[in-house]
Amino acid sequence: MGDFKEHVLFGLFFAMIFMYLLKEVVSLTTWEISLGFIMIFLGSVMPDIDHKNSYVHRAVKAFTSITAALAISIIAPLDFLYRYMAAAITFITVYLGISKIKIKHRGFTHTITFCTLVTSFTILLSTLFLQTAVPGIALGLGILSHLVLDREFKF
Ligand SMILES: [Zn+2]
Numbered sequence: 001m002g003d004f005k006e007h008v009l010f011g012l013f014f015a016m017i018f019m020y021l022l023k024e025v026v027s028l029t030t031w032e033i034s035l036g037f038i039m040i041f042l043g044s045v046m047p048d049i050d051h052k053n054s055y056v057h058r059a060v061k062a063f064t065s066i067t068a069a070l071a072i073s074i075i076a077p078l079d080f081l082y083r084y085m086a087a088a089i090t091f092i093t094v095y096l097g098i099s100k101i102k103i104k105h106r107g108f109t110h111t112i113t114f115c116t117l118v119t120s121f122t123i124l125l126s127t128l129f130l131q132t133a134v135p136g137i138a139l140g141l142g143i144l145s146h147l148v149l150d151r152e153f154k155f
Contacts, residue, residue: 004045004055007146011044012037014145015138028134035130036138039122043142046118047109047150065095110152115143 015036019028028036048054069091076086108114123136147153 004048007044007048007149008041010149011040011142011145014044014148015040015141018141032132032134035132035135039135039138040142040145043118043139043144044146046139046143047114047146050103050107050109051105052103061095061098064098065091068094106150106152110147110150110154112147112153112155115140115147118143 045054045056048056049060051057069087072090073083073087076083078086119136119140121136122139123133126135127133
């Protein structure tokens with residue numbers, strides 16, 4: 001249940017309620033609020049990476065293939081023409097490779113375990129590098145809102 005737009009809207013709604021409830025307790029900087037919104041957006045659509053036809057899945061597939069092709073075209077010690085061919089082959093291989101992976105619809109990325117792991121990891125990284133836990137918490141809220149909308153509460 002829930003398409004891309006519904007998940008984003010519900011994620012933002014979920015975050016608004018959370019922020020409203022905590023408005024007396026925490027005060028966020030503009031920077032934290034902006035980052036938080038981006039992370040809620042990402043989190044609210046992230047679990048659908050395991051849906052073959054989802055927008056997120058296709059976006060990640062395109063992004064990964066293009067990045068791999070670009071990386072090859074930069075690092076390959078070849079002449080221009082071969083470099084170009086190597087990049088094209090890499091693009092096709094990665095793209096088809098990802099398409100071949102058999103992923104379970106509403107599998108691991110739709111579990112509380114996935115949410116907890118990704119949230120803890122992001123809180124750790126954001127605290128280390130940005131001195132704020134807000135991006136990690138926002139990502140967690142986004143993922144949680146997705147699971148709520150999909151009604152998936154398995155571990
Ligand atoms: Zn989903």
